[in-house]
Amino acid sequence: MTAPVPAPTLVSRAPGVAFIFKKALISALVALVLFSLMIGVRTEAGPTGQLIYWTRFDDLAAMVATVFGGSIVVELLRQWWGPVGTVRIVPPAAQDALVVARRAIAPVLLIFTFLVPVIFYDQRYILDLGILVLTYVMLGWGLNVVVGLAGLLDLGYVAFYAVGAYSYALLSTNFGLSFWVCLPLAGILAAFWGVLLGFPVLRLRGDYLAIVTLAFGEIIRLVIINWQSLTGGPNGVSGIPRPTFFGIPLIAGDNGLAAKLGIEYSPTHRIVFLFYLILALALLTNWVTIRLRRLPIGRAWEALREDEVACRALGINTTTTKLTAFATGAMFGGFAGAFFATRQGFISPESFTFQESALVLAIVVLGGMGSQLGVALAALTMIGGFELFRGFDQYRMLVFGVAMVLLMIWRPRGLIGHRAPTVFLERSQAISSELTSEGRG
């Protein structure tokens, strides 16, 4: 559009002014209706319980004006960037650089993650945040098997996280089993519950599957709350043993790891240990998933997502294929749950609400369904971004929501919008997500 504007464009843009103005007016009107009660009037309970309210019409006017102006700007930008719908921001030269950057991002991210405890040794906040992000990376990778690969929409993933956490908490507090014995047990128990969930939902697809898995997540949570004699109900389980370095506790004193290594004890040791523990668990999840994708079972999962009828015609047992997907995803959720319990030292049903399931699912969808790197980036964006916006105070959720919406407009199929083939003859070329299906359960 730097060249002299030809006449036809002028003609076609002439009605554009009226169009833009009209569109901005409609946007402003919608904003006025929406915000008149939300921003225009503020209500609060008075000291004696009566309703007090005051108006904020200046704020409302500012908001509507912003929407009006913003709408015009957005529409103008869209017209300048060529036909509506195509966004040409990145020049070809920069695209080559982007390809290189894309290749390098995974190794760089991995090396950086390994170095985080070294770089931020003194910053407890960063280390805790890192552990949190890695927990969600692991949960995301686990759910990715079910949702991303097998295309089974699971809204109750937190149930397996809870099963894992309670397995470790109860086994260790009641029977004194160590973390390393409980970890596989937690995985197995979660996988068992995954199969149990799998059976009734075998015939369900899409929305129906989502609702039943949602209910399943709630059932597990309600059982935990109400089975007081076993789980402690809403009070949760406390005094869960901290993890040990293969039997050597990370405590101050003669038996502790610090004393045995002959270094001075610091509470940070435990945090660093937890960091590397969850990193190892997450990498295990990643490694197993990458391996499984190249095995017949993984290909069958993806084929199931693409076309279940064709799978049956090829002699693939869709029942066991779905159940293994549920079980594998649930197992990783169980591992993450056991880690969560040992890290917190205290668990209660409040940690396993639907919000967690939704967050993990959002991570998988935002990452680009099926992409391991995408899920890791999305977990970093979601959890890290959430912390980043802490400064915005009461507008935190608003800013976060707007960021999410913008991201999905920019990348409708997730951050990593393509799938890498599991096997190739000559060259591995990425397949655009436009071709892959999301799966109908």
Place this chain on the structure above:
Amino acid sequence: MSQDNILSVDHLAMRFGGVVAVNDLSFTAERRKITALIGPNGAGKTTVFNCITGFYKPTSGAMRLTHDDGRNIQLERLNDFRISKQAKVARTFQNIRLFPGMTALENLMVAQHNALMRASGLTFLGLIGAPSWRAAEKHAIDQATRWLDRIGLLERADDAAGNLPYGDQRRLEIARAMCTEPALLCLDEPAAGLNARESAGLSELLLSIRGDHGTSILLIEHDMSVVMEISDHIVVMDYGVKIAEGAPKDISDNPRVIAAYLGADEEEAIAVMEGGT
């Protein structure tokens, strides 16, 4: 003679509520032959296919599949994936059902799922990368490569199946069905949407599948040039019942068949036939 039939369908009936889609249909398909099932739209051909391949459970009737070693399998007793896994019946679909987001090669690898699953020791041997699994995987890739070469898609092995032209997708679906190493291959309108040259190529492919692999083929087709060229035996259906059966030559002169296709009575049909061909 009866031992040479790979498939014998006896008194097959399929009703959907009050609608009789297939009524008392009996026919046989000979081993290592191409049997075509033809008839006007809505005659019940695809329903028969869905019964044979386990997607429908027939209301009544029996379908017996006889393997090379004399083993008999009653298809109506197996369901869904077992038809392909145990009875070795493969099928393609009227509207192509490839895995569009997977490459052509991956599509053929998925088809070898059951063999690979055994080789990977139900995933566990594969997970640790056992040598026996690696050999099996290589074998599977070789087989897939051979098929890609045969259908002329070797160049596009690493392209997404959904990106292939229509005719290529049709051939890829047949190759995928063949990768399950079936005894009986059921093709639902394989020539639909193909141009004359592609149809000729398809005929050649099907003849070579029958000749080189000894696979018996059951075919639904509307393209009469393909049917007449490659079929050994033709079964004609109309309104869910069999109206004629025989060699291609006999079928093409059969007035009842022509009447069914033209929707006219027999005498008119004879007149058309004598005037037209």
